[in-house]
Amino acid sequence: MLASSSADSRLHIWDLSPQQADKAKKLESRPDGEVEAPELLFAHGGHEAGVSCLAWSDVDDFLMCSVAEDNSLQIWQPSTVFYLADSEGEDEDGEEPLLLPEAVCAELQALAEAAGPALAPEEALVALNGSAPAF
Numbered sequence: 001m002l003a004s005s006s007a008d009s010r011l012h013i014w015d016l017s018p019q020q021a022d023k024a025k026k027l028e029s030r031p032d033g034e035v036e037a038p039e040l041l042f043a044h045g046g047h048e049a050g051v052s053c054l055a056w057s058d059v060d061d062f063l064m065c066s067v068a069e070d071n072s073l074q075i076w077q078p079s080t081v082f083y084l085a086d087s088e089g090e091d092e093d094g095e096e097p098l099l100l101p102e103a104v105c106a107e108l109q110a111l112a113e114a115a116g117p118a119l120a121p122e123e124a125l126v127a128l129n130g131s132a133p134a135f
Contacts, residue, residue, distance in 0.1 A: 001041070002066065005051035013078060015039040042078040075090055 002014045016038050049070035057063035062077045 001024075003054055003056065005054045007050035009045065009047040009049055009051060009068060011047075011051055011054060011064075012040055012045040013042040013044075015041050044076060046074050046076065047072060053068070054127065 001084045002016050044064075045067070047068035047070065048068065049064050049068045051068050053067040054063075055065045056066065060077070061086065063075065064077065065073065065075050066123060067073050096131075
């Protein structure tokens, strides 16, 4: 799989599996010359500005973290948003963010520190009750 991000605030997860590659090779040899593109598995549109950083988790194969130019940090899985950094205890749907495992929070702290002063980890991450950092 490949994850891509862009200035249009969207992230995409693509299937680049060998089965997809074999399918594309077979199509390339067709007389009509049509080639099938990699399969789009998921499109994430949770950010409001261009996405500047995207990282896969070492803890969970489908857990991702993305940072956008609007200084928002999101932790998500396809079809599931775990945390919206612009909320204090509740996300935009009125639900509380999930408390993440310590290993994931350590990864996020390193990512936030690498992003520089625009994204302070103690401000971007809150615990389930919204009162303390999650790491």
